[in-house]
């Protein structure tokens with residue numbers, strides 16, 4: 204049987220982008236499937252990235268543009284894998300292209316529609332600290348830079364779907380402002396989801412991670428001023444909702460004291476997460492440093508169990524954070540509660556053995572990294588195994604770390620387990636080299652073995 208020299212990459216974060224580019228540059232066709240309306244993944248949300256404090260947009264956007272324009276890459280955003288059959292060298296995959304309700308061939312990406320849309324919903328890209336319109340691109344550098352209509356929130360679609368006596372509330376107005384104002388006549392209410400069927404020889408899974416929701420840690424208080432690391436990245440980002448001015452959510456005040464909590468959920472079997480999330484020590488150090496650069500005369504405390512900074516240049520980065528005035532407190536936080544205008548963070552300083560209480564205007568939790576929502580279903584669809592935490596299992600943890608448990612399906616990035624950007628990129632390239640090696644063989648024997 205001939206090997207089909209085309210590959211499916213699932214997930215358009217930095218790992219999937221790297222895998223897609225390396226395979227495409229090797230001369231083979233790639234279908235890159237991303238479930239959200241743009242590629243970029245989590246890295247696109249950050250203010251700056253450790254250890255070099257690069258602006259992620261500066262180093263990621265060129266790669267995002269490349270995957271959007273590469274002649275060997277078919278980019279399917281707002282799409283998801285539905286079904287897989289076949290075997291290594293010859294898989295049949297069915298991909299659901301969700302309805303965008305916008306004709307991307309006609310749309311010029313001028314932005315009139317998303318600027319004028321009256322319906323506002325929490326922005327996923329801004330991790331809920333700002334709103335987006337119901338017709339939207341997720342962020343300014345999105346690829347593709349053409350919008351989709353969020354059918355769950357669009358007023359006109361809700362108007363059409365309203366059934367008197369069955370749907371709650373009043374029938375929403377017709378709206379259709381986007382349609383009236385679109386100079387390219389690109390709004391297409393008739394557009395439906397469609398299934399695309401493709402044959403591929405290999406699959407790279409790079410579906411990334413999601414953070415544990417804060418509500419799983421009730422002892423850390425449900426308070427608007429207790430936020431997670433991604434929300435704080437959006438606050439710090441010059442491209443964020445407040446153009447990099449850090450303001451606490453409850454009243455918009457610039458916080459003078461911020462407490463950062465490591466291992467919020469991670470290394471905590473009681474909350475079902477025994478693993479270390481590997482990047483929190485570093486990103487909390489980065490955030491404390493950036494916060495102190497942004498707000499002069501401010502105070503940053505970091506509670507930690509122990510610091511784990513094993514990458515190149517990482518220990519030096521941590522030392523710099525300490526030298527620049529961030530106070531490290533060795534201990535686990537037991538409780539966070541509100542006391543008037545302030546939050547109180549209680550823990551035990553395990554070096555002195557004393558109970559400590561630190562007051563804060565804002566608390567940032569380094570929440571555990573978990574497999575991306577839907578990873579379990581994805582594993583079932585692909586017929587590959589996951590570990591106890593739901594990360595995809597490698598064929599052999601030491602000598603086959605990029606192979607999944609099914610031949611022809613490879614793993615890259617945080618879909619396999621928590622890791623930083625350099626390791627995710629390295630795995631993206633590694634998975635690509637596995638695919639290129641497979642495609643260097645032209646045929647397969649009936650036993651499924653490739654021959655040169």
Ligand SMILES: Cc1cc2nc3c(=O)[nH]c(=O)nc-3n(C[C@H](O)[C@H](O)[C@H](O)COP(=O)(O)OP(=O)(O)OC[C@H]3O[C@@H](n4cnc5c(N)ncnc54)[C@H](O)[C@@H]3O)c2cc1C
Nearest residue numbers: 214216217218238244245252253411412432616617623624
């Ligand atoms: C707050 C915070 C700050 C950080 N800062 C740094 C830093 O400064 N430096 C650093 O080195 N690392 C940092 N990291 C780690 C960094 O985020 C990860 O290493 C990196 O994002 C991993 O990339 P990825 O492609 O594996 O996953 P992701 O970035 O999660 O991308 C996965 C992509 O797959 C898509 N996807 C998911 N499921 C599906 C599906 N079923 N079908 C199609 N697409 C799907 C997602 O929408 C997403 O676009 C930070 C992490 C956090 C939480």
